[in-house]
Amino acid sequence: MGERKFIYESKSLPSWNNPISHAVVANNMCFVSGQLSVGLDGKYIAGTMKEESKRAFRNFFAAVEAAGFSKEDIVFVDIAFCDLNFLHEVNELFISLFPENKRPARTVYEVSALPFGGKIKVMGTAVKAD
Amino acid sequence: MGERKFIYESKSLPSWNNPISHAVVANNMCFVSGQLSVGLDGKYIAGTMKEESKRAFRNFFAAVEAAGFSKEDIVFVDIAFCDLNFLHEVNELFISLFPENKRPARTVYEVSALPFGGKIKVMGTAVKAD
């Protein structure tokens, strides 16, 4: 029977008051909640787009790892931002985060608002080989 | 061979004119279409955020169940709203809908409009153990 895990906390993940899992593992898949520029105390940290992007990705990777998956297992990343003019910064970060020939699929779009007034939200899916 | 099912209707699901399935089952996964505050007759029912949220979740669960899955199989929920100031109401509802230690992963974001002028759209994924 496949494994089902609900990841609520780890020392590398923000504590938060949201009534949701940071990530859920079902069989060989990991579904990660939308991650923002939030510190380990669960408080939003406002910053430049580059700073918020780095912190949101840091939390996204922390959730993937707390779930027992690795960055290499990430197959899809969904990025919502509040200003698509920053796509260039996000692309630069993406290049530094994922190896050239193994980059995940991705979608980007501009939304009118994110929780806490954040500038970027990162979520995604990881899959282990059967 | 894995099962493939297209869920178009059930007595607990809104009839609608949309040229889409309410849910599709592939192997042990269920992909649910975005659900709004719509009655069984397929017509949008405007209400307070709380009312629309309850009805959208009701339809979401109805689609999951019509597909042969249960609420416990839901691993991920994607919620788009038109006004993030209502996040508190959605969190309260989430607490009442899912057990404390088995809550799905989730993403929330504000969009500029939803079909019918709805206030909230709920979609998500359910997975059965292999």
Add this chain to the structure above:
Amino acid sequence: MGERKFIYESKSLPSWNNPISHAVVANNMCFVSGQLSVGLDGKYIAGTMKEESKRAFRNFFAAVEAAGFSKEDIVFVDIAFCDLNFLHEVNELFISLFPENKRPARTVYEVSALPFGGKIKVMGTAVKAD
């Protein structure tokens, strides 16, 4: 062991400068990046909603096929547009693209902007039977 493939290019896919895969295959699933009205040279082609929708779907299907999947394997389609008043056009296209009794699940919503100033973005997931 499950197959993992990163689809970067094929003769039917736009060449682009984005640091992402067009699609990623993991086991029997295919995750497709958001596709826009972009030509094979990677340049955005502005058009009417109908024209942009057709081209975005064309690219979406090309990514699915380059990944070794077929249109029939598509289980879920996520469509972001910049003006929901065009939902009728998108529904008409959907009817022409998918057979009546095997249509994927779908979500639609209006966003404030898409890359290149595009009018529509199409992404989705395909699954092969186990």
